[in-house]
Amino acid sequence: MSGTKSSLKSLLIELHNAMGVTGCEQEIVKLVCEKITPYADQVNVTTTGNIIAIKKGKKAGPKLLLGAHVDEIGFIVRHILPNGFLLFDKIGGVPENIILGKKVLVSSKRIPGVIGTKPGHLQTPEEAKTIQPVSKCYLDIGLNSAEEVKKYGIKVGDPIIFKSDVTEMVNPDLIATRAVDDRINCAVIIELFKTLSTEDFAGTIYAVFTVREEAGLLGARNAAFGLDIDYAIALDTIPAGDTPDIQVASQLPVSIGKGPAIPIADSVGFTFFQFIHPGLRKTIEQKAEAANINLQFCTIVGYMYATDAAAFSYANGGIPTATITVPRRYSHSPVELFNINDAVDVLTLLKAIIKDNENINLSFI
Numbered sequence: 001m002s003g004t005k006s007s008l009k010s011l012l013i014e015l016h017n018a019m020g021v022t023g024c025e026q027e028i029v030k031l032v033c034e035k036i037t038p039y040a041d042q043v044n045v046t047t048t049g050n051i052i053a054i055k056k057g058k059k060a061g062p063k064l065l066l067g068a069h070v071d072e073i074g075f076i077v078r079h080i081l082p083n084g085f086l087l088f089d090k091i092g093g094v095p096e097n098i099i100l101g102k103k104v105l106v107s108s109k110r111i112p113g114v115i116g117t118k119p120g121h122l123q124t125p126e127e128a129k130t131i132q133p134v135s136k137c138y139l140d141i142g143l144n145s146a147e148e149v150k151k152y153g154i155k156v157g158d159p160i161i162f163k164s165d166v167t168e169m170v171n172p173d174l175i176a177t178r179a180v181d182d183r184i185n186c187a188v189i190i191e192l193f194k195t196l197s198t199e200d201f202a203g204t205i206y207a208v209f210t211v212r213e214e215a216g217l218l219g220a221r222n223a224a225f226g227l228d229i230d231y232a233i234a235l236d237t238i239p240a241g242d243t244p245d246i247q248v249a250s251q252l253p254v255s256i257g258k259g260p261a262i263p264i265a266d267s268v269g270f271t272f273f274q275f276i277h278p279g280l281r282k283t284i285e286q287k288a289e290a291a292n293i294n295l296q297f298c299t300i301v302g303y304m305y306a307t308d309a310a311a312f313s314y315a316n317g318g319i320p321t322a323t324i325t326v327p328r329r330y331s332h333s334p335v336e337l338f339n340i341n342d343a344v345d346v347l348t349l350l351k352a353i354i355k356d357n358e359n360i361n362l363s364f365i
Helices: 003-016 026-039 146-151 180-196 218-223 278-290 340-355
Strands: 042-045 051-056 059-069 074-080 086-091 103-106 111-115 159-162 174-177 202-210 231-239 261-268 272-275 296-300 321-329 336-339
Touching: 003 026, 003 174, 003 180, 003 340, 026 042, 026 051, 026 180, 026 202, 051 180, 059 180, 059 218, 059 340, 074 146, 180 202, 180 231, 180 321, 180 336, 180 340, 202 218, 231 296, 231 340, 261 278, 278 321, 278 340, 321 340, 336 340
Parallel strands: 059 202, 059 231, 231 321, 261 296
Antiparallel strands: 042 051, 051 202, 074 086, 074 159, 103 111, 103 159, 174 336, 261 272, 261 321, 321 336
16 A cells, blocks of 8 residues: 555544544544644634634745545434433435434443334334434433433433444455544644645645535534635545446546546535636646546536535635545445545645646636
């Protein structure tokens, strides 16, 4: 395994181990700060939790914002029942058809639990065919009363994450775990800053690690304000269409292991809309071709997909913005599956853009 792949995988494992359910990101924010501080000229955490790390080049040049979100989908404790079971709400886009029967960890104390399900022997035919809404789900942590639960320090509002290890597939470049979205790109930025410590480039790089992306890009909406940014690149993951239940050719032409995916346009109804800036698209295409990196272009409009780019684009009166993504299967599940080589390609592409930062052409026409 190359040094870069090994470093990214090690970073992903460390970042994966931190909790960061949207709204409860303190643990992952602290860890990301620790990881990037040795390679940054300045690191600041805003009052809302965004991390802003700055790396200055050796000469003047454009200011680039690189964004990746630290938060993850999950749950929070809604109520503690007298018999010790917990009720919970979901945070972010957790598909309700994957919830029942899953192992979870509750609160920063990592209390193990399972999301209970009625025995199949006792289910009516109608119940067996019905997806149970989260409002009717319960969590079993093996305690018998609310008093016992409270002795373990569990309280309303505590975060809950899926219990998921980092699994290497038969091909060790393929990795499955929770929170690949977007911890892999947090790892990419940390590794990039490490590399830039020995590179000569022009301008200033702002690494912005945002919070609350999974609840509506809320961290990104104010992340760029007060920063004098010339252009932005949001780094995220994107669903892959290369599974038997998706038509990869016509519905979503994105596969894992075939390079970064570049969404030309994406949206969530009329709430979020992003279209790649033409100048940035040209730069990305040129740098990818020179580095022999395959790009997968796609549109994902009319579904439920958006990234922090939809917020960066309209900040400060408008910022030229693009999105570069790592494809992953099984989005928003405990087994998000991706190819580490796609992340290496994202890192290589970013380095090429930054190395030629002083010549970036941000013209719209």
